[in-house]
Amino acid sequence: MADKIKDAKIIFVVGGPGSGKGTQCEKVVAKYGYTHLSSGDLLRAEVGSGSERGKQLQAIMQKGDLVPLDTVLDMIKDAMIAKADVSKGFLIDGYPREVKQGEEFEKKIGKPCLLLYVDAKGETMVKRLMKRGETSGRADDNEETIKKRLDLYYKATEPVIAFYEGRGIVRKVDSELPVDEVFSHVSKAIDAL
Numbered sequence: 142m143a144d145k146i147k148d149a150k151i152i153f154v155v156g157g158p159g160s161g162k163g164t165q166c167e168k169v170v171a172k173y174g175y176t177h178l179s180s181g182d183l184l185r186a187e188v189g190s191g192s193e194r195g196k197q198l199q200a201i202m203q204k205g206d207l208v209p210l211d212t213v214l215d216m217i218k219d220a221m222i223a224k225a226d227v228s229k230g231f232l233i234d235g236y237p238r239e240v241k242q243g244e245e246f247e248k249k250i251g252k253p254c255l256l257l258y259v260d261a262k263g264e265t266m267v268k269r270l271m272k273r274g275e276t277s278g279r280a281d282d283n284e285e286t287i288k289k290r291l292d293l294y295y296k297a298t299e300p301v302i303a304f305y306e307g308r309g310i311v312r313k314v315d316s317e318l319p320v321d322e323v324f325s326h327v328s329k330a331i332d333a334l
């Protein structure tokens with residue numbers, strides 16, 4: 142089954158919490174027809190199912206911690222296999238969160254051709270998430286958990302960007318700009334593939 146996805150076009154979308162990853166991915170889907178897989182969305186769907194595993198995940202996510210690597214990687218892999226026959230390419234949003242996740246993904250699935258780095262200032266991300274929290278219903282869009290997520294991003298996820306910079310596949314977009322301007326830079330990065 143994994144053979145079906147080994148030659149797929151894979152883009153990792155990485156950035157801090159609230160930087161605008163999901164917002165840009167939606168626009169890529171509309172323009173390029175890629176398949177958007179957000180690890181956070183996959184995990185929230187499992188929580189929403191009410192399963193025993195979902196309950197354990199909810200407790201972890203509510204604290205702003207990372208869920209175990211195998212859990213999230215298996216979910217992404219299954220979702221990719223399900224779309225393999227129809228997908229023009231995959232946007233893997235919110236993964237890898239740490240270097241080890243990238244290494245395991247490459248062993249079990251394949252190599253990314255691009256890492257899209259959606260960059261915004263810490264204070265901007267906090268403001269956006271507090272605003273989003275007014276309507277999102279996300280249990281982790283609150284001041285305490287946002288701080289934890291941000292700290293973890295700087296500690297665990299920023300090294301991922303350095304790791305892929307070494308391979309020359311990182312394209313950084315300035316997500317302080319208005320959404321459509323950010324997207325014009327995202328489009329350039331994708332058009333260059």
Ligand SMILES: Nc1ncnc2c1ncn2[C@H]1C[C@H](O)[C@@H](COP(=O)(O)OP(=O)(O)OP(=O)(O)O)O1
Nearest residue numbers: 157158159160161162163164269273316318319320
């Ligand atoms: N360039 C932008 N300018 C202003 N607001 C933006 C911009 N991009 C996104 N937003 C808004 C939309 C949302 O309400 C909020 C967070 O964006 P979103 O795309 O959900 O971030 P994200 O997917 O990186 O966060 P998370 O990691 O928490 O899932 O900020």
Ligand SMILES: Nc1ncnc2c1ncn2[C@H]1C[C@H](O)[C@@H](COP(=O)(O)O)O1
Nearest residue numbers: 180181202205206207208213235236238
């Ligand atoms: N790749 C991931 N590894 C571990 N945990 C993850 C991953 N993606 C999402 N999660 C958990 C932990 C996050 O705080 C929440 C929300 O993710 P988000 O990308 O902000 O929707 O889910």
Ligand SMILES: [Mg+2]
Nearest residue numbers: 162163179181
């Ligand atoms: Mg998101």
